[in-house]
Structure formats: C-alpha cells, structure tokens
Amino acid sequence: MTGDSSRAFVPGHVTGFFSVHEADDPEQAGSRGAGLTLSEGVTVEVEPAAETSMQLNDEPAAVEAVTRVLSDLGVEARVTATTDLPVGAGFGVSGAAALGTALAANRSFECGRSENELVAIAHAAEVEAGTGLGDVVAQARGGVPVRLDPGAPEYGRMDGVPARTRVEYLTLGERSTSEVLAGNTDRLSEVGVDKLVRLVEEPTLPTLMAASREFAREADLLTPEIAGVLSEVEEAGGEAAMAMLGETVFALGNGLSRAGYDPETCETHPSGATLKMD
C-alpha cells in the first residue's frame, strides 16, 4: 500500500433505451442500448483507511456498488465522491462512483489491474447491487455509446454514434432503478432491442433521440409530467427524450430552454473515465 490518495473523473451517462440481459455471471449480465455520456460527472477520491467509509457531496452515503468494488479489490478506503448531477435520476451516478472507485483504488493500493479488469469489477458490482446494467461500460468509453452486446469488456461489444453536442437536462424527481429492474422487464427489453436495430441502421443523434422517445412511450415508462415536457420541446422544434431510469428529460442543443424551461446545461463527454493528475 502506498498510502497515497488518488482521484478519478467519470462522466455521467443517460440511457435513452435499453434491453435487459440476465446471466449467472455478473460480468456477462448487462444491457444493450444507447445513450449520451456527459461532461458533468462524478469525481471520486480514494484514500487508504483502517475502515471503509463513503461520502457523497459531503454527506455520509451508502452506494452498494462502491463497497462491492472495494471488497473485490480486497482494500479498505475512505471514498469521497462529488457531483453536480442529481442522484437517483438516471445519470448513472452509482456506476460512475463504482468505476471511479475502481480506477482510483487500483492506483492508491497498487492493485496492478488493467483498465478492462477494473471496468469488469465496477460493472459486476453495479449489476450485483441492482443499480445499473450498462452505465459502467458506457462511462468507460465516453462519447455517445451504443452497447451492441451486454456485459463487461470481455463480453460486451460497443460502438458509438460519431457526434458531439451541447445537452440540456431537467430533473423532475427520482425513480429507483433497482425497483424497475426487479420487476418484469420482458416488454421493455423487446422494445429496447427493436430500437437498437433501428439505431444500428442509422447511427445518428436524431435517430437516437427518436428511438429513445418511442422506447419510453412503448415500454410504458413515461409519466404524464415527462410526456408534457417532451411534447413542448417537440412543438418548439427541439429533440428531447427521457433518461432511463429517472424522472429526467434530456435534450440536444437548446431544446429545453427554447421551449421555455430553465434546464442545466453540459455537453457530451468526448472520452471515457480517467484518472486525475495528482
């Protein structure tokens, strides 16, 4: 153990549509689908400690995926995560915290793992915690990730939409990812695979947004509030969709502000998760 603290930045990730793929091995389980990684994300600091503890935005917090990563690496640490993103609203904050913890702990404790191995550890931790299926691999890649096959890097095939754009988002409330994933996801997955086929045929941002809007509607995930915001953005000539899984609308360019809302703004993130310089 070096005793040094290490930091990593992991972009946020909003999923537009997805399908669930179960497997006994958490590295082979996951989701297929597509979304946007965001320049807003989670900064994670890991310091070796006698006993594991975690803080999220200066409050003590329990993120199961993070504690699973530390026990998989066999280390005890104080994890400090900070983010401007809302938690539990579809931005993959739990996946980002898990991946950032894996990258930073590997450096602090000189665990000697490769990037793919650390992504696999964070992915498995997130799947086992029930808080996400595809955020970690998307956040490791960056850009506009398309998850062609589910699972950790050894299994999941990835592609991307070659685009970079300003993004606006508006969060109306929280939705528990683990509750939705624990329910029946058959219909949702059928629709998700359909939308993936469409995006692969035409890998552009407008197709991603249209497919995501259709997914939310056809998979029965839209709330009346979200549906209302989506139609106002559409009427104002913009492109918006619902973030999976949260009460959040994300839009390209100035789609939400043009429709009269007061959203947060960021951009797609051009690259994946990275360690920070000391």
Ligand SMILES: Nc1ncnc2c1ncn2[C@@H]1O[C@H](COP(=O)(O)OP(=O)(O)O)[C@@H](O)[C@H]1O
């Ligand atoms: N203030 C908070 N609000 C919501 N979740 C929180 C909070 N603090 C910690 N958590 C934990 O963060 C994780 C959020 O996961 P999830 O619902 O998948 O949201 P996200 O879309 O941000 O990943 C869960 O493990 C939850 O227990």
Ligand SMILES: CC(C)(COP(=O)(O)O)[C@@H](O)C(=O)O
């Ligand atoms: C949609 C979700 C299953 C959950 O995403 P979040 O609520 O942001 O943790 C995601 O991990 C995915 O597989 O696409």
